[in-house]
Amino acid sequence: MVTVVSYARRQTFRLLWHHHGHPTAEPTRCWSAIRNVSLAAAVPRCSCAVLPPSTALALGRRWTSSLCARDHNVERFLCDFSMDASASIPRAARELPSGALTLVGARWSSTSISSKHGRKRHIRKFPKRIFPNLKDFDSVMEVSGVTLKHLGEIDRGSLAFFWTRISQLVTDPRNRGNALAMGTVTGRQWQQLRNELVAIFNMTLDEMEKFDKRILTQTTLALAKIAREVDGPMQRRIQEPTEKILHSILIGGSSQRKEKLFQSLAVRAISLLPTFDARHLSNLAYANAIANTVPILDDGSTLFDHVAQKSIPLLKTFHPQGLANMVWAYEKIKAYNPALFDEVAKEIVRRDHLKKIKPQELSNILLAYSKSGVQSPSLYAMAANHIVSLNDLGAFMPQSLTNILWAFSKAEESEPRLFQMIAGHITELKDLNSFKPQDLSNTVWTFAKAKETNPKLFRKVADRIVGLNHLNEFEPHHLSNTMWAFAKAGESNPSLFQKVADHIIGMNGMDSFKPQDLSNIVWAFATAGDADPRLFQMMADHIIGLEDLNSFSSQGLANTVWAFSKAEVTNPSLFQKVADHIAGQSSLDSFKPHSLTSTVRAFAKAGDADSRLFQKVAGHIIGLKDLYRFKPQDLSHTVWAFAKAGESHPHLFRTIADHIVSLDNLQSFNEKDAAQILWAYSSADSVDTVLFKKLHDHLEANVDYASLDEDTQGALFRAYEKAEHALEKEEVGDK
Numbered sequence: 001m002v003t004v005v006s007y008a009r010r011q012t013f014r015l016l017w018h019h020h021g022h023p024t025a026e027p028t029r030c031w032s033a034i035r036n037v038s039l040a041a042a043v044p045r046c047s048c049a050v051l052p053p054s055t056a057l058a059l060g061r062r063w064t065s066s067l068c069a070r071d072h073n074v075e076r077f078l079c080d081f082s083m084d085a086s087a088s089i090p091r092a093a094r095e096l097p098s099g100a101l102t103l104v105g106a107r108w109s110s111t112s113i114s115s116k117h118g119r120k121r122h123i124r125k126f127p128k129r130i131f132p133n134l135k136d137f138d139s140v141m142e143v144s145g146v147t148l149k150h151l152g153e154i155d156r157g158s159l160a161f162f163w164t165r166i167s168q169l170v171t172d173p174r175n176r177g178n179a180l181a182m183g184t185v186t187g188r189q190w191q192q193l194r195n196e197l198v199a200i201f202n203m204t205l206d207e208m209e210k211f212d213k214r215i216l217t218q219t220t221l222a223l224a225k226i227a228r229e230v231d232g233p234m235q236r237r238i239q240e241p242t243e244k245i246l247h248s249i250l251i252g253g254s255s256q257r258k259e260k261l262f263q264s265l266a267v268r269a270i271s272l273l274p275t276f277d278a279r280h281l282s283n284l285a286y287a288n289a290i291a292n293t294v295p296i297l298d299d300g301s302t303l304f305d306h307v308a309q310k311s312i313p314l315l316k317t318f319h320p321q322g323l324a325n326m327v328w329a330y331e332k333i334k335a336y337n338p339a340l341f342d343e344v345a346k347e348i349v350r351r352d353h354l355k356k357i358k359p360q361e362l363s364n365i366l367l368a369y370s371k372s373g374v375q376s377p378s379l380y381a382m383a384a385n386h387i388v389s390l391n392d393l394g395a396f397m398p399q400s401l402t403n404i405l406w407a408f409s410k411a412e413e414s415e416p417r418l419f420q421m422i423a424g425h426i427t428e429l430k431d432l433n434s435f436k437p438q439d440l441s442n443t444v445w446t447f448a449k450a451k452e453t454n455p456k457l458f459r460k461v462a463d464r465i466v467g468l469n470h471l472n473e474f475e476p477h478h479l480s481n482t483m484w485a486f487a488k489a490g491e492s493n494p495s496l497f498q499k500v501a502d503h504i505i506g507m508n509g510m511d512s513f514k515p516q517d518l519s520n521i522v523w524a525f526a527t528a529g530d531a532d533p534r535l536f537q538m539m540a541d542h543i544i545g546l547e548d549l550n551s552f553s554s555q556g557l558a559n560t561v562w563a564f565s566k567a568e569v570t571n572p573s574l575f576q577k578v579a580d581h582i583a584g585q586s587s588l589d590s591f592k593p594h595s596l597t598s599t600v601r602a603f604a605k606a607g608d609a610d611s612r613l614f615q616k617v618a619g620h621i622i623g624l625k626d627l628y629r630f631k632p633q634d635l636s637h638t639v640w641a642f643a644k645a646g647e648s649h650p651h652l653f654r655t656i657a658d659h660i661v662s663l664d665n666l667q668s669f670n671e672k673d674a675a676q677i678l679w680a681y682s683s684a685d686s687v688d689t690v691l692f693k694k695l696h697d698h699l700e701a702n703v704d705y706a707s708l709d710e711d712t713q714g715a716l717f718r719a720y721e722k723a724e725h726a727l728e729k730e731e732v733g734d735k
Contacts, residue, residue: 134165140242141189143169144196151200156207160215162200163222170246171229194245201249208264213272217283220265224291226250227258262288266295266303273310281311282322282329289329304335312343320353324361331368338374345369345376354386362386363400366407380408384415393425398439401426405446416452423447423454432464440465441478444485458491466495471503479504480517483524497530505534510542518543519556522563531567540564540574549581557582558595561602572608579603579610588620593630596620600641609645618642618652627659635660636673639680653686661690666698671712674699675719682722692723 132150137143147154147162154162204219211219230247251258269276269284276284285307288295295303311318311326318326323344330337348354354362366383369376383404387393393401401422408415426432426443435443444461447454461482465471471479479500486493504510510518522539525531539560543549549557561578564571578599582588588596600617603609617638621627627635635656642649660666660677674695681688705713 134161137165138169140166140169140197140246141193144193144200147200148196151203156211156215159200159204159207160211160218160222163204163219163226166246167222167225167229170243171225190241190245193242194249197245197249205264208268211268211272213275213277213280216265216268216272217280217287220262220269221283221287223250223261223265224287224293227291231255231258258291259293262291262293263295266297269303270297270306273306276310278311278314278318278322281307281314282318282325285329286325289332292333294333294335302335304330304333304337308337308340312340315343315347316351318347320348320357321361323348323353324357324364327368327372328364331371336372336374341369341372341374342376345374345379349378349382352382354382359396359400363396363403363407367403370407370410375411377413380411380413380415384408384413384418388417388421393422396425398432398435402439402442402446405450406442409446409449414450419447419450419452420454423452423457427454427456427460432460435464437471437474437478441474441481441485444489445481448485448488453489455491458486458489458493462486462491462493462496466499471500474503476513476517480513480520480524483528484520487524487527492528492530494530497525497528498532501525501530501532501535505532505538510538513542515549515552515556519552519559519563522567523559526563526566531563531569533569536564536567536569537571540569540571544573544577549578552581554588554591554595558591558598558602561606562598565602565606570606570608575603575606575608576610579608579613583610583612583616585616588616591620593634597630597634597637597641600645601637604641604645609647611647614642614645614647614649618647618649622651622655627656630659632666632669632673636669636676636680639684640676643680643683648684650686653681653684654688657681657686657688657691661688661694666694667702669695669698671699671703671708671716675712675715678719678723679715682719682725 132146134143134147137146143162143165147158208216208219226246227250230243231251249257250261266288285304288303297303297306308330315323327341327344330340348365357365362383366380369379387404396404405419405422408418432440440461444458447457465482474482483497483500485491486496504521513521518539522536525535543560552560557578561575564574582599591599596617600614603613621638630638639653639656642652666674678692678695681691699716705716708716
C-alpha cells in the first residue's frame with residue numbers, strides 16, 4: 001500500500017512506498033488510501049500506469065526506496081508521470097497545495113518552503129532516476145548487479161554508498177552468511193560478478209577527481225574496511241570466491257593494487273584538505289590505518305603528516321571519539337607524531353573529555369600513548385582518577401580492562417588504586433567465561449610487570465585456566481606471558497604449571513613458539529620451582545634442531561641457559577650450541593651486563609664451561625670504557641663464574657678490582673656480593689690486598705653479622721677464610 005504522511009510543522013512530505021504482497025491490488029485502491037489521508041488540502045487523483053520497477057518516489061531530505069527491483073509485481077503500485085523532461089507538469093501535480101513537492105518530468109524538485117517564521121528551507125533536488133536502496137539487498141552479487149544496471153545514472157554519493165554496503169556485507173558476521181554463501185553458483189556467474197565489480201571500481205577511479213570531502217572519506221573508509229577483511233591473515237580468512245574477487249581487484253598479488261588505490265585517494269584528499277573538518281580528518285586517518293597504508297607524496301611527506309598539521313589547530317572541534325580514532329590510527333601504522341599526541345592529550349585534559357568517552361575509546365587512547373612512548377602523566381592521572389571514581393566497571397569489556405592495565409604497565413605509570421579496583425572487579429565476577437585467553441594472560445602480565453600484588457586475582461585466573469577442558473585456544477605467547485607473570489609475581493600454583501606443561505608436551509612440535517616464548521616458559525618454570533623434565537627436554541631438542549640461534553635475543557639466550565642450570569636439568573648439547581653461537585659473534589654489544597653475567601654464571605653452575613665463550617666475554621668486558629653499567633651483583637656473578645669454572649683471566653679480575661676500588665663507597669654492595677667477590681678472587685689466586693681491605697672495611701662498618709641468616713654467615717666465613725689463606729700464601733711467596 002502507498003501512504004502519504006504529512007508533517008505539518010515541518011511543511012514537507014515523505015512518500016513511503018511499502019509492498020505488502022498484494023500483487024492483484026488495483027491502483028485505485030492505492031489512491032483511495034491517499035485520498036483518505038488528511039492534508040492541508042485534498043490530494044487529487046493521479047493517473048496510474050507503470051514506471052521501471054527500480055524507481056521509487058522520494059520526498060523531503062532523504063531517499064525513500066521502494067519496493068525492490070526484484071519483484072516485478074511492484075509495477076502495479078507505481079504511478080506514471082511523464083518521463084519526458086519537456087512535457088508539461090501533470091495536471092494533478094499542478095493542483096497540489098502550495099509548499100508541496102512538484103514532479104517535473106522525471107525529477108522531483110522542491111520549491112522553497114516557507115516556515116511559520118518566514119524562513120525559507122531548501123529541499124534537495126534528486127536525479128533523473130531514483131536509485132534503489134542497497135540496504136534491501138543481502139548479497140554482494142545482488143548489490144553489484146543492481147548497481148551496474150543503474151551505473152550510468154547514479155550520482156557519486158550513491159557510488160560511495162555502494163562500497164559502504166559491500167563493506168557491511170563482507171565484514172558484519174550477521175551478513176556474511178547471506179553475503180558469501182550463495183548456494184549453487186556457476187563459474188560464469190562468478191565471472192559476471194567480477195566483471196560487474198571491476199566496472200564499478202573503474203567508475204569509482206574515474207569519478208574520484210570529482211569527489212567532495214564527504215564522498216571521499218566515505219569511499220576511503222569503505223574500501224579500507226573491505227581491504228582489511230579480504231587481506232587478513234590467511235588462516236583467519238574464509239576462502240570464498242567473493243573474497244577472492246575483491247582481493248584481486250583491491251589488493252593484487254603483492255598488495256600493489258592496494259597501495260596504488262590508497263595513493264590515489266590520498267592525492268585527492270590532499271587537494272581537498274583545506275576544506276576538511278574534524279570528522280573528516282579523523283575518518284581519513286582511521287581509514288588508512290585499518291587499511292595499513294601510509295601514502296607517501298611527491299615531496300616525501302606522508303598523508304599522515306598533512307593530516308596532523310591540519311588537525312592540531314582544529315582539535316577544539318573534535319568529538320572525543322574523533323580524538324580517540326586519531327591517536328589510535330597514528331599508533332596503528334607507527335606514524336608517531338609527538339606534536340599531535342601532545343596537543344591531543346592537552347585537549348583531553350583541558351576539556352575533561354574522559355567523562356564523555358566510551359570505555360573502548362578510553363582504552364584505545366591509553367594504549368596508543370603507551371605504545372607510542374609519548375609521555376603524558378596528566379592524561380594517565382586523569383584516566384586513573386576517572387576510572388576509580390566510577391561506581392562500578394560493568395560497562396568495561398574484559399579487553400578494555402586488560403588494555404588499560406597494559407597501557408599503565410607499559411608506560412610505567414604507577415596507579416595502585418586503579419590496579420586494585422580493577423582486580424576487585426574481576427575477582428567479584430561470577431566467572432571469567434567472557435575473558436579470552438589474551439585477556440587472561442594480559443591481566444596477570446600487567447600486574448606482574450607493574451609489581452602490583454593481588455593473590456586473589458592470580459588465583460581466580462589460575463582456576464579459570466585449570467578448569468578448562470583444553471588450552472587449544474591459547475596461542476604460544478598467551479602461555480608464555482601467563483607463566484612468566486605467575487613466576488615473576490611469586491604466585492605459586494602447581495596445578496596451573498602442570499596443566500600448561502602437559503598441554504605443551506602434547507603439542508605436535510614447537511614450531512609455533514617464538515624464541516622469546518621458549519625462553520620465557522623455561523625461565524618461568526625454573527623460577528617457580530615447577531620444572532618438568534619432559535618439557536625441558538622437548539624445549540632443548542627444539543632449540544638444538546634449529547639451523548641457528550640468530551632469532552634469539554641476548555636476554556633470551558641468557559634466560560634459557562640460566563633456567564636449565566637453575567632447574568638442574570643437564571643438556572650438554574644445548575649448552576654447546578649456545579656457546580658456539582655467542583663465541584661466533586663479531587661483537588657482544590647487544591648483550592646487557594646482566595645478560596652477560598647470567599650466561600657465564602649458568603655455564604659455570606651447570607659444569608658446562610666453554611673456554612671460547614668465557615674468553616669472548618672477558619675480552620668484551622675488558623674492552624669497555626668503564627663498568628658503571630654493571631651493578632654490584634653483575635660484578636660479583638662474573639668473577640664468581642670465572643672462578644667456579646676454573647677459567648683464569650688475570651686481566652679481567654684486575655679490571656673489575658680497579659673499578660670497585662675506584663668507587664667512592666660500596667653502599668650498594670650487600671654482604672652476598674662482597675662474599676662472592678672475596679671467594680672468587682681467593683679461589684682464582686688473584687689476590688688484591690687493596691680490594692680485600694676495602695671490602696673488609698665496608699662489611700665491618702655496615703653489616704650486622706648477627707642479623708644474617710646461616711647461609712649468608714657461612715658464605716662470609718668461608719670467603720674470609722679463603723681470603724686470609726690467599727693473603728698468607730701471597731706473603732710467603734713474597735718472602
